[in-house]
Amino acid sequence: GAVVSQHPSWVICKSGTSVKIECRSLDFQATTMFWYRQFPKQSLMLMATSNEGSKATYEQGVEKDKFLINHASLTLSTLTVTSAHPEDSSFYICSGLGYLDTQYFGPGTRLTVL
Amino acid sequence: QQQVKQSPQSLIVQKGGISIINCAYENTAFDYFPWYQQFPGKGPALLIAIRPDVSEKKEGRFTISFNKSAKQFSLHIMDSQPGDSATYFCAAKLRGNKLVFGAGTILRVKS
Numbered sequence: 001g002a003v004v005s006q007h008p009s010w011v012i013c014k015s016g017t018s019v020k021i022e023c024r025s026l027d028f029q030a031t032t033m034f035w036y037r038q039f040p041k042q043s044l045m046l047m048a049t050s051n052e053g054s055k056a057t058y059e060q061g062v063e064k065d066k067f068l069i070n071h072a073s074l075t076l077s078t079l080t081v082t083s084a085h086p087e088d089s090s091f092y093i094c095s096g097l098g099y100l101d102t103q104y105f106g107p108g109t110r111l112t113v114l
Numbered sequence: 115q116q117q118v119k120q121s122p123q124s125l126i127v128q129k130g131g132i133s134i135i136n137c138a139y140e141n142t143a144f145d146y147f148p149w150y151q152q153f154p155g156k157g158p159a160l161l162i163a164i165r166p167d168v169s170e171k172k173e174g175r176f177t178i179s180f181n182k183s184a185k186q187f188s189l190h191i192m193d194s195q196p197g198d199s200a201t202y203f204c205a206a207k208l209r210g211n212k213l214v215f216g217a218g219t220i221l222r223v224k225s
Contacts, residue, residue: 006157032211043203043215044158093157101146101211105157 002098003027006106013084014114021079021109023094029074030096034103035067038091050077084113116141118206120216127223133191135219137204140185144206148213149178149189152201161202162189194223 003026013019023033031052036044048064050056050071058064066088068080081088089112095103119138127133137147146165150158164171164178164187171178177190191198204216 004157034213043217044213046212049210049212091155095157097211101207102148102160102163103211103213104160105150108155108157110155 002096002102002104004030004094004096004104004106006092006094006109008109009107010110010112012112012114015085016083018080018082019084019111021081021092021094021111023077023079023096023106025075025096025098025104028096028098028104030077030098031074032097033071033077034095034097035069035077035079036093036095038093038108040091044093047079081111084111086113089113116208116214118204118214118216120204120219122219123217124220125222127194127221129194129196129223129225131194131223133194133198133221133223134188135202135204135221136186136188137206137216138184138186139206141206141208142185143208144214145209146207147178147180147187148205148207149176150203150205150215152203152218158203191221194221196223196225199223 005024007022035047047062048056048058050069056069071077093108095105148163149161152158162173162176175192180187202219205213
């Protein structure tokens with residue numbers, strides 16, 4: 001139980017384009033989902049917290065106009081990287097808040113911006 | 115004050131040995147302490163977690179020891195296997211369910 005999926009698992013795009021990443025909780029309802037980014041050999045850095053039906057809360061230093069988060073249902077949250085640039089290349093991971101406030105993580109999405 | 119300090123940065127253990135990873139925190143508002151295992155190119159997977167009212171929790175080969183007064187907690191992996199080779203992250207949860215992660219420990223188990 002408590003499975004989270006992400007799509008796509010990897011994406012390559014040109015600089016200036018936008019990319020959407022989907023995060024789904026497959027067997028539980030996640031009223032709260034989190035988005036992280038992880039650079040190689042580094043820890044996870046929280047980008048934002050999204051609650052179903054309301055605006056996301058962004059961590060300090062994260063551009064909310066660049067990283068658009070939508071949490072339209074109890075099982076789906078999306079992250080859109082707008083006007084992506086090479087410095088946005090990273091591993092993006094989502095998590096859903098499940099039973100006993102445990103975070104269950106998705107498999108991650110590798111974004112490469114050329 | 116929201117940091118979680120994790121050590122060592124990397125660890126090499128012989129097969130069958132005990133792997134020990136330590137974490138320390140300052141913020142007494144943390145109320146939940148999970149450990150995650152991450153393989154390259156994958157998302158973190160929950161291994162085991164503990165709440166501050168318990169001093170030890172064991173699940174199979176994995177044990178968390180928690181010292182509330184010292185604000186420290188550790189992960190012990192008994193009978194370490196090559197398949198345990200991965201990066202391990204400790205974390206601590208704040209109110210609002212945010213997790214603060216340690217820097218990670220790269221474990222290599224030699225066969």
